[in-house]
Amino acid sequence: MKKKLGIVLGCVVAAGFLGLGVFHTSASPSEPSLTINEVRDIVKKQYPGKITELEQETEFNRAIYEVEIANDKKEYDLKVDGNSGEILDIKEKPSKNSSTSAKDKKETENKRNKSNDSKENNELNNNNESKKSTHSNEQLNISEKETAISGKEAKKIALDAFEGTVSDFDLDEDDGRLIYEIEIENGEKEAEIEVDAYTGEVIVIDYD
Structure with a gap:
């Protein structure tokens, strides 16, 4: 009797672990707890130079930020944990004097x-x-499609990410995904920001 009970309990525990594994495998990746501005501040404190690109990505159900930063001597490609701010990977290469x-x-x-x-x-x-x-x-065909985020809201989201004056504004489609492409000027600094027209998420910030 005890032997049978042990077998039954073992099966129940095994099924529980299996179900938990399936749950974690099928779970969708959570949104990063760190914003683009917070990640930008973390990178600037550790790596002197100009951030040329900052983009959110997902790797193995893990939210990360990919950052490119350059100075007069070197360029860096960074991967930053979207929740802890930890530098997960860094690639260093000589500057190409792109300017x-x-x-x-x-x-x-x-x-x-x-x-x-x-x-x-x-x-x-x-x-x-x-x-x-x-x-x-x-553009006429794209504008006929419905968006959850208005152009005015998209501009506000972009200005929250990078202060300045909107110099160019466009609604475009990328692989069936509607995005707002917004260019902002702040003195000698410029940034091109892509905002998801449905979720309002800042997809890319490209600094110039």
Whole structure:
């Protein structure tokens, strides 16, 4: 009798552990307890430089933030725990002096544009007009879809994440997901922020 009772109890305990494992496996990842601004402050205190990108991701049902930061000498790719603020991973590489190379590219492009003849310029203008028309039609189709977050609310969310003046505002679709793309200027600083049009979640902050 005792042997049978022991077998029954063992089966019940095993079933309980199995159910708990299934629950944890199927559970959806929780939202991070740390906001983007809090993560930005944590990173700035530990790594001097300019944050060029800050994005929320999920790895193995764990909320993390991926951060890119650069200074004159080095660049860092960080992974930060969305709940504890712990630095989970860091990759270090030499700085590419992107600002200098970007200026050189712009100067080269300007010289090439000046050397183009009037026919090439007309063709470029026609192509640009065609692209603008296509983009406008796409925007009309996107604007017909319903969003839970209004444009005004999206701007407020973006300004809470980065103070300044909204210089550009756009509603776009990415893999069936409607997002607000908002550009904000604050003096010499700029940021491009993506806000989910349904949840109001700040998806990406790209600093310039």
